[in-house]
Amino acid sequence: MKWYVVRRLGWAGVASYLALTATFVLLVLSPNPGAMQATMNCAAVGEDPEQCRENFEEQHGLDRPVTERYVTYMLNMATLNWGWSHSRSQPVTAAITEAWPYTAQYAIPTLILSTAIGYGLGVYSSYRQHSLADFGGAFVSFVGISIPNFWFGLVLILLLSVWLDLLPVYYESLIPAREGWLSPGNLRQLVLPTFVLTSSSLDLQMRYTRNQMLEGMNRAFVRVAKAKGAGDYRLLVWHVLRLAAVPLATSFVGVLLSVFWAEAVIVEQIFSIPGIGLLSYQAIIQQDTPLILATTLIPVFLAVVGNLLEDLAQLWLDPRIDYGGR
Numbered sequence: 484m485k486w487y488v489v490r491r492l493g494w495a496g497v498a499s500y501l502a503l504t505a506t507f508v509l510l511v512l513s514p515n516p517g518a519m520q521a522t523m524n525c526a527a528v529g530e531d532p533e534q535c536r537e538n539f540e541e542q543h544g545l546d547r548p549v550t551e552r553y554v555t556y557m558l559n560m561a562t563l564n565w566g567w568s569h570s571r572s573q574p575v576t577a578a579i580t581e582a583w584p585y586t587a588q589y590a591i592p593t594l595i596l597s598t599a600i601g602y603g604l605g606v607y608s609s610y611r612q613h614s615l616a617d618f619g620g621a622f623v624s625f626v627g628i629s630i631p632n633f634w635f636g637l638v639l640i641l642l643l644s645v646w647l648d649l650l651p652v653y654y655e656s657l658i659p660a661r662e663g664w665l666s667p668g669n670l671r672q673l674v675l676p677t678f679v680l681t682s683s684s685l686d687l688q689m690r691y692t693r694n695q696m697l698e699g700m701n702r703a704f705v706r707v708a709k710a711k712g713a714g715d716y717r718l719l720v721w722h723v724l725r726l727a728a729v730p731l732a733t734s735f736v737g738v739l740l741s742v743f744w745a746e747a748v749i750v751e752q753i754f755s756i757p758g759i760g761l762l763s764y765q766a767i768i769q770q771d772t773p774l775i776l777a778t779t780l781i782p783v784f785l786a787v788v789g790n791l792l793e794d795l796a797q798l799w800l801d802p803r804i805d806y807g808g809r
Contacts, residue, residue, distance in 0.1 A: 495787045502783045507556050566773030575777045586758030589677045597684035605692025628686035636679045636753040653755040676750045695727035728800050
């Protein structure tokens with residue numbers, strides 16, 4: 484197992500290296516918005532646009548050979564020197580440092596709630612197969628995955644915030660800075676985005692857990708344990724759920740990436756949360772290349788590290804797994 488962990492760490496480094504290299508190639512091939520803006524500014528005041536482009540490239544090191552720029556780029560990535568964000572007038576790392584707590588404060592509760600509720604619904608639905616509770620759990624999960632987050636969020640804002648005046652309409656970033664992250668005022672602001680993301684993340688855990696539990700219930704040792712008088716709780720938790728936990732561990736990274744990347748962009752745009760998703764959206768709109776690269780690399784690193792943790796979790800849950808040939 485130790486040798487397998489060492490090799491997986493090595494492959495994680497290789498995957499990160501390839502992702503960074505692909506990002507650099509795309510960066511070299513794509514037009515530089517800063518150079519284009521400098522050219523247009525010079526043309527507007529009657530100066531030579533080509534001379535302004537050359538001055539810009541010399542100032543930012545774009546006139547150097549590609550190999551030299553590549554080495555500098557990789558060293559900067561390793562040392563977290565990710566460049567300067569012209570749209571925010573600050574280093575990229577500083578922008579991410581300021582934004583990630585706003586995303587984490589609703590993403591972490593979403594992961595916990597969606598996992599706990601999804602697994603719970605899946606276990607109970609498998610135990611009460613074809614019952615009213617089973618159909619109800621399936622209905623809740625399918626409704627959550629079918630309704631678009633942007634529409635659901637707007638409906639909740641209209642219903643709970645505008646009509647009933649129970650929750651804030653938009654997120655106010657001054658409240659956690661003034662009252663604290665765990666203050667009642669800040670927690671009230673997180674109810675709607677957390678609920679929207681949790682409802683859309685339940686489907687995967689619920690359906691996958693239910694299928695794995697039903698498969699485990701048909702195993703011979705489960706039927707033997709039931710024949711010997713084992714109670715329902717012992718059958719579900721100590722036998723079936725422990726067996727189903729191994730494949731269920733592989734669904735965590737997908738949920739993590741969807742929350743931190745795909746869905747965070749939509750939710751933070753709707754509720755005006757200044758997190759990673761809104762930061763990435765604004766960087767794309769304003770063509771802030773260094774900031775786009777940084778917010779794109781974060782899901783890559785999460786995927787690499789998350790896949791490694793998934794493999795280690797499978798090994799811990801089922802020591803019978805043989806990694807000798809991998």
